[in-house]
Amino acid sequence: MREILSIHLGQGGIQTGNACWELYCLEHGIQPDGQMPSDKTVGGGDDSFSTFFSETGSGKHVPRAVFVDLEPTVCDEVRTGTYRQLYHPEQIISGKEDAANNYARGHYTIGKEYVDLVLDRVRKLADACTGLQGFMVFNAVGGGTGSGLGSLLLERLSVDYGRKSKLGFTIYPSPLLSGAIVEPYNSVLSTHALLEHTDVAVMLDNEAIYDICRRSLDIERPTYTNLNRLIAQVISSLTTSLRFDGSLNVDITEFQTNLVPYPRIHFMLSSYAPVISAEKAYHESLSVAEITNSAFEPTSMMAKCDPRHGKYMATCLMYRGDVVPKDVNAAVATIKTKRTIQFVDWCPTGFKCGINYQPPSVVPGGDLARVQRAVCMIS
Incomplete structure (x- = not known):
């Protein structure tokens, strides 16, 4: 089976991730507690959804995902949210103090303390796979955790899993909707890691998605939930062929083959x-x-x-x-x-x-x- 591990970093990555898993569960008919009434076989059937979910002996489906943030509030939202029973508690890793929108704190100071723990969790998930095909990394590069810890983790994944493809879904900040004044610096610093250490990077931009919500969905003041649900639809459509039987881009490596002319030109619109x-x-x-x-x-x-x-x-x-x-x-x-x-x-x-x-x-x-x-x- 060709499994994919998802890694969600920082507030942006976790909240988008939450929206994505919510949608995946609806698409596969998996309930918030991980049970799947339509799936009669207990244990690993060779179903295409098992690229994203692993099945336990009791018939519970667990996402192959790790959520990481350097401060607890966003992780606690996942731990207490509707889908709290879906995720394995060890897959949600939160620190005590955040990176304070500072790339260096996320990459060198605080991120360094957590990166081994994260890689350890990733290794556990990877060991449970029969044929890991690659990683999907979700992060927003405006903040300190998404940019700093994101780059650090991508570098370490390249070392530990050199041959596996890495697909990045990156949310870029916009000047109109700025959360912090240093967002441009964080983005520039982390773009280097995205260039070197991802195989395909899909660009998402808050401003553009805001405009789509306003123009097409008539939402006057879109919230992050609105944005994330739209992003989830896009990511779900890109990964449909990985989760259901399809013909194009059935494998993560195919994205690379079909879309990347030169290795460094891999930023996708x-x-x-x-x-x-x-x-x-x-x-x-x-x-x-x-x-x-x-x-x-x-x-x-x-x-x-x-x-x-x-x-x-x-x-x-x-x-x-x-x-x-x-x-x-x-x-x-x-x-x-x-x-x-x-x-x-x-x-x-x-x-x-x-x-x-x-x-x-x-x-x-x-x-x-x-x-x-x-x-x-x-x-």
Whole structure:
């Protein structure tokens, strides 16, 4: 089995992680206490969800994840939240004092004390895997823990697990919504580690996601919960093929093969469509061509970056839900004829497309509408 370990660092990483696991549980029909009524086999069945969950003898499903923060409040939210019975208590590691938005404290002073404990937990999880394929690291690089401890951990993972791929989901700070004045320094300092020690890094930017929430979901003042649920949909769509039977990007290494032209150019822009509120979805149905078009709109991008000013090097389109190849081919052909999307001249205008028949789930009481089909673009 090809398992993946998720590592969530700092407040941003943990809260996004919480939203992701909440969504994974809904998609796989796993209850907050880890029981899965639909799964009849106790113990390790060869199901595709076991890339993300391990199953105990009592039939409980435990996420293959580690949550780390240098201060206790966010970890305590997980320990007392709805999904408190889901996680193994040893997988949540919290320190006593935080890194105070200081990269050096996260990387050298306080982070150093905890990194061995974290690696020890990671090793325990890795030992429980039959064929570990890699790591997914979630962090926000504005804070001290996410940036400092994040870089330290990536460096150590490269040493301990040199051949395994590492996929980073990184939340970058934005000037409009700044939590601390030193966020730009933390981001720059940790970008070095992301360059050297991750194989694919997906960029997410608070400002862009805020704008999407405001524009498409009519939320006047989006909270972090709104942002995280949207991020969770994107990450869920990117990992659908790892968790259900799919055709494209079934393996973490495939992301690298399909998307990275040169090893150092591995920062990805992602977008997700349709982001639509329940009231609107009730009145309109979205065809494959429409969601494909909106995935390439600059306003759908999960980072403030206008792709019209640059050129694409590689693109993957991952459809999920009620989608047939014929529609996908037609939609992609239309986009190619529009010529608004420029590819670099040394790279063929290839769109890799994958279809997964599992429709997107939504969190009950969330902002996103339940739709029949969705697309996630990563380029």
